[in-house]
Amino acid sequence: MPAGDGLPRMRVLLAFPALLLLVGIVLVAFDVSGTSSGVFHSQIAYGKDPALVLGTPQATRSDEWNVQTVWAIAAVQQGLPTINESFPGGMDTTLPQDLPRIDWTVAFRPHLWGFMLLDIGRAIAFKWWLPGLALAAAAYVFVVTVLPRRPLVAGLLAVGFLFSPFFQWWYLTTTLYPAVWALTTMTALVWAFKRDSRRSRWAWAAVVAYITVMMATGIYVPFIVPAVLVVIFFAVGLLLEQRGLGNRWRSTLARTVPVLSAGVAASMVTGVWLLTKITTVEAFLGTAYPGHRSTPTGGNDVLSFVSAIGSSFTQALNAQRPGLLGPNSSEASTFFYIGIFLIPVVGWIVVRQARRRKSLPWVLIGLTGVVLLLLAYMYVPGWDTLARILLLDLTTGTRVRIGMGLASLGLLAYTIRYLDDNAVRASRWVVGLSAGLFALSQAAIGYVAVRNLPMMIQAVQLWWLWALISAAAIYLAGRRRPLLAAIAFFIVTVAGSGLTNPLYRGVLDLRETAVSHGVIVTDGAAPKTWVGVGGGLTTAVLLESGVRAYNGFQGAPSRIVWDAIDPGGAFADQWNRLAGVNWKAGAGEPTVSNPAADQIMVTFDGCSSFAQANVGYVLADDHSLDLSCLRAIESFDLPKASLTIYEVIAR
Structure with missing residues (x-):
């Protein structure tokens, strides 16, 4: 009643x-x-x-498992900061990713x-x-x-x-x-x-x-x-x-x-x-x-x-x-x-x-x-x-x-x-x-x-x-x-x-993998900026490991990031968007394209001026990379790929 x-x-x-x-x-x-x-x-x-x-x-449902969850673990790894330091120059955790923070x-x-x-x-x-x-x-x-x-x-x-x-x-x-x-x-x-x-x-x-x-x-x-x-x-x-x-x-x-x-x-x-x-x-x-x-x-x-x-x-x-x-x-x-x-x-x-x-x-x-x-x-x-x-x-x-x-x-x-x-x-x-x-x-x-x-x-x-x-x-x-x-x-x-x-019980935490452990140890010995080249796993590992990298799903594009990658702004329309930033092997300076409206694909060459000036390490499953300016540090055999940590060396 x-x-x-x-x-x-x-x-x-x-x-x-x-x-x-x-x-x-x-x-x-x-x-x-x-x-x-x-x-x-x-x-x-x-x-x-x-x-x-x-x-x-x-x-x-990649917005959940490949964006929201990966970023959440990255925030936890970094201690729940207001400015997440995964991207060079940092990223505001509140917009639009709504990351865990204090x-x-x-x-x-x-x-x-x-x-x-x-x-x-x-x-x-x-x-x-x-x-x-x-x-x-x-x-x-x-x-x-x-x-x-x-x-x-x-x-x-x-x-x-x-x-x-x-x-x-x-x-x-x-x-x-x-x-x-x-x-x-x-x-x-x-x-x-x-x-x-x-x-x-x-x-x-x-x-x-x-x-x-x-x-x-x-x-x-x-x-x-x-x-x-x-x-x-x-x-x-x-x-x-x-x-x-x-x-x-x-x-x-x-x-x-x-x-x-x-x-x-x-x-x-x-x-x-x-x-x-x-x-x-x-x-x-x-x-x-x-x-x-x-x-x-x-x-x-x-x-x-x-x-x-x-x-x-x-x-x-x-x-x-x-x-x-x-x-x-x-x-x-x-x-x-x-x-x-x-x-x-x-x-x-x-x-x-x-x-x-x-x-x-x-x-x-x-x-x-x-x-x-x-x-x-x-x-x-x-x-x-x-x-x-x-x-x-x-x-x-x-x-x-x-x-x-x-x-x-x-x-x-x-x-x-x-x-x-x-x-x-x-x-x-x-x-x-x-x-x-x-x-x-x-x-x-x-x-x-x-x-x-x-x-x-x-x-x-x-x-x-x-x-x-x-x-x-x-x-x-x-x-x-x-x-x-x-x-x-x-x-x-x-x-x-x-x-x-x-x-699902818990969450699949990539920090528990040997690859992530290798990334954390390598970066801990001599912190530098990373690039993940190849499939989405490289980006996810770098984010969850808490290192600084040019990979991830960006909100408002960082001028520090893109001034380094595209100093002349030739690809501004391609990178000025809410989108995932991933890399593939290429020759010369980075070029930027959009496989989809919310995806940014950038080419990487270790001998490019960008890499020589801004990148210290590379995590890659792309074996078409030119290794002239890369020195292998450690490799990991996984079911569907072999991931290798490289250090960028002078050309």
């Missing part, structure tokens, strides 16, 4: 988050996370990885607290689980606030939402925190309008303020913008709903003051933080990629639409065979848009209310409006000026799906709420249309895939079953069977994405 104001009682509100907290404590205590750092295992050792508990490390900003980066208190494996586990469990908790609190009599439904939907393919394939704080913020802010607004207690409104505002800073300091705008738009449309819907109930504008707006104040306070804290980092921020915004990126409206095609709605084929992503769904598993990941496919039911609700001359369901209308706006951004060209005003040009067609997913969850919760409050079921014809549209869309994708992409279908042979269960979920939700709908939603999301990320 809810409280007298229709909100859930505190024990109902906090029970599921408390359960998630206990689960998180157990997982961290047992040193278990979802890191894919085990990708390195086959490169450094033979046989099965003893730390792999379940699943398979995902090479596609400074005041970590107060708003709770996922990093473990690095100050725990061993590296448990710190990685803490960093892994906190954002994900926070998302599940925020989703539960939002849904149970809307549906206070249905906590089990809320729990199932929350876990299912966390296991949406989009979140599992983009599992980083930059993805998860905007969703946490959106759901928490929407919940705070509902409480503000329903509960008369000022203390309650200010308590929720304090939570919103903290999470706002937490999200903003992640600075990844492509995920933040869609989440903010969803909250704005939701808030407008709530305001119109209150007006429809006969409440005065002045008293209605007064209830939003705490949340608005939280936004102002959070903006001030974020602004102070950005001012202290203004040099780094300006350099980052001045990059060719992504600083100058602006995406025009209507840039998506039919295949992107297929990718967005093809949730029944999610298991193909786990097999790295996205097929029709996209260029890679992360870009192809999506949501099961159960709420969006209920929009015909929303239309039925609007017509029903209008015929009865009752207040329209403005929250449902607002959430439908933001869905239409995001769809227009993706598929309707010609309104770029307005899109820039809304900051939509700073996101992309695949990343905007986070807004669609949030709106879908809201549409589902409020549709169930309306049906419960009015003790009605939507028309069988309307609900059948909603479920039928979904089923037909999956059948069409399946037909094309069976005829043209058998490898994709081989990886997801039960797509038809997931399509039927998903269609049933839509039908059951519209026919006021929310528990059965939530169970079906839970089944299809967990079955599709439950093993996207492995269960």
Whole structure:
């Protein structure tokens, strides 16, 4: 039973988050996370990885295992400095890599607290689980606030939402925190309008303020913008709903003051933080990629639409065979848009209310409006000026799906709420249309895939079953069977994405390898600057070993680094970007190219003026190197390569 104001009682509100907290404590205590750092295992050792508990490390998720985790270990190796010294001249740890460090900003980066208190494996586990469990908790609190009599439904939907393919394939704080913020802010607004207690409104505002800073300091705008738009449309819907109930504008707006104040306070804290980092921020915004990126409206095609709605084929992503769904598993990941496919039911609700001359369901209308706006951004060209005003040009067609997913969850919760409050079921014809549209869309994708992409279908042979269960979920939700709908939603999301990320004990720490030991000993005897030539393992070893090197994933490009490599600035467009810096054998002075937008490849010759003046050691698995100016110090035979430490000698 809810409280007298229709909100859930505190024990109902906090029970599921408390359960998630206990689960998180157990997982961290047992040193278990979802890191894919085990990708390195086959490169450094033979046989099965003893730390792999379940699943398979995902090479596609290189932002996690080859960037975030490697940099985190590098920061630990260096003692958690504010300025990481891996690159010559140092790199600010806060932008954009969000490295473990010890400074005041970590107060708003709770996922990093473990690095100050725990061993590296448990710190990685803490960093892994906190954002994900926070998302599940925020989703539960939002849904149970809307549906206070249905906590089990809320729990199932929350876990299912966390296991949406989009979140599992983009599992980083930059993805998860905007969703946490959106759901928490929407919940705070509902409480503000329903509960008369000022203390309650200010308590929720304090939570919103903290999470706002937490999200903003992640600075990844492509995920933040869609989440903010969803909250704005939701808030407008709530305001119109209150007006429809006969409440005065002045008293209605007064209830939003705490949340608005939280936004102002959070903006001030974020602004102070950005001012202290203004040099780094300006350099980052001045990059060719992504600083100058602006995406025009209507840039998506039919295949992107297929990718967005093809949730029944999610298991193909786990097999790295996205097929029709996209260029890679992360870009192809999506949501099961159960709420969006209920929009015909929303239309039925609007017509029903209008015929009865009752207040329209403005929250449902607002959430439908933001869905239409995001769809227009993706598929309707010609309104770029307005899109820039809304900051939509700073996101992309695949990343905007986070807004669609949030709106879908809201549409589902409020549709169930309306049906419960009015003790009605939507028309069988309307609900059948909603479920039928979904089923037909999956059948069409399946037909094309069976005829043209058998490898994709081989990886997801039960797509038809997931399509039927998903269609049933839509039908059951519209026919006021929310528990059965939530169970079906839970089944299809967990079955599709439950093993996207492995269960892994600890973290694969390259500092424990003989190669890293050799690098540390060599550098310790006579510290000099390194270059790693060849595969990604050389870069990872150098970073985790804590030595100074011209390798790594850079944020704002360092002038010290690039003035040494490219003193004339001939390759400025190639290196002025957020990208990984790697090296390959070449002749003469360094040349710079971009194998991908976020990759920088530089050529290395030990006899070049650059190497002679700036490089002391080389770690290489590339045996095409000219050894005229290199002296071998130590070699290491690994399963897939032979790595050698060289010293640069005078030509």
